[in-house]
Amino acid sequence: MTFYRGVSIRIEKYQAGKYHHLGPMRQILNFFLRPILNRAPQKFRPMVRRSHVSAGEVIEKATTHEALEVLYKKGVTKSKEKFFSKMMRRIWFGMDNALGIYNRLVLVKKKFAFFAAQPHAVRILSIASGSARAIIDSLDWLKLKKKEVEISFLDKNPRALDHGRFLVSQEKNSNIHFRFLNDTASNFVNYFESDQKLDIIEMVGLLDYFEDAKIKELLSLIHNRLSNDGVLITANIADNRERPFVTNLIGWKMIYRKPEEMINMAIAAGFRERKMEIIFEPTMIHFILIAQK
DSSP states (O other): OEEETTEEEEEOOOOTTTSOOOOHHHHHHHHHHHHHHHHOOGGGHHHHHHHOHHHHHHHHTTTSHHHHHHHHTTTOOSSOOOHHHHHHHHHHTTSHHHHHHHHHHHHHHHHHHHHHTSTTOOEEEEETOTTOHHHHTTHHHHHTOSSOEEEEEEESOHHHHHHHHHHHTTOOOTTEEEEEEESOGGGGGGGSOTTOOEEEEEEOSSGGGSOHHHHHHHHHHHHHHEEEEEEEEEEEEOOOTTHHIIIIIIOOOOOOOOHHHHHHHHHHTTOOGGGEEEEEOTTSSEEEEEEEO
């Protein structure tokens, strides 16, 4: 564990059965495979797309909730695979970045469930919710509450909201009320009365695409609308050994940041150092920022 401006920065410990982890043989394979993929020119992208249906889907739908859903499932499909197809799936979805995105989901669910179990957490917002996977997978914690709970999902992509509606349509718990809002991130304030405060705001998978100025503006809006002791759970991707492969060959462009940069922006937005922490998922590709008001 290290500290920056009094904020702890730590790595989540690997837990078998929860987080994805590379075995010794796969680590050796990636050691030799990684430099090749990092140097592969963009013209080889169609070849990667054709090598496996799930790899093609990630490339075609990069940055969307649909690509994330494929990654969460490690590229597994319902169709029976032949030997070559299975081998290629294991190659692509056994890279560090594929494991890291799944581990981020597990870590966010863990932290969201902790804060959602608190008695005061009754108004929750997911900004750029995508499929809302982290929150929906954690609904069992909210079912334990006796109070009414309102969860709002906001995304500019109506298809993502439709997928979220499908997932929650199977929920029968009457004390949880869902809203789906089709809009951009900074417009979330338009859907709540001025005196309505939010207890949890989850915003994971968005800041990787925003410039610093936009992040600072959005974090300030969030800080102003959080209740006392309300919490923001957000994240960003960190620089890593597979960045050229992901950017050039897969075509998934993001803004890579250091935890220190996120801490500085959160402090500038009004969050206090003593109520913040940074946690890396086990592959150290994604980190989450937890900031309480």
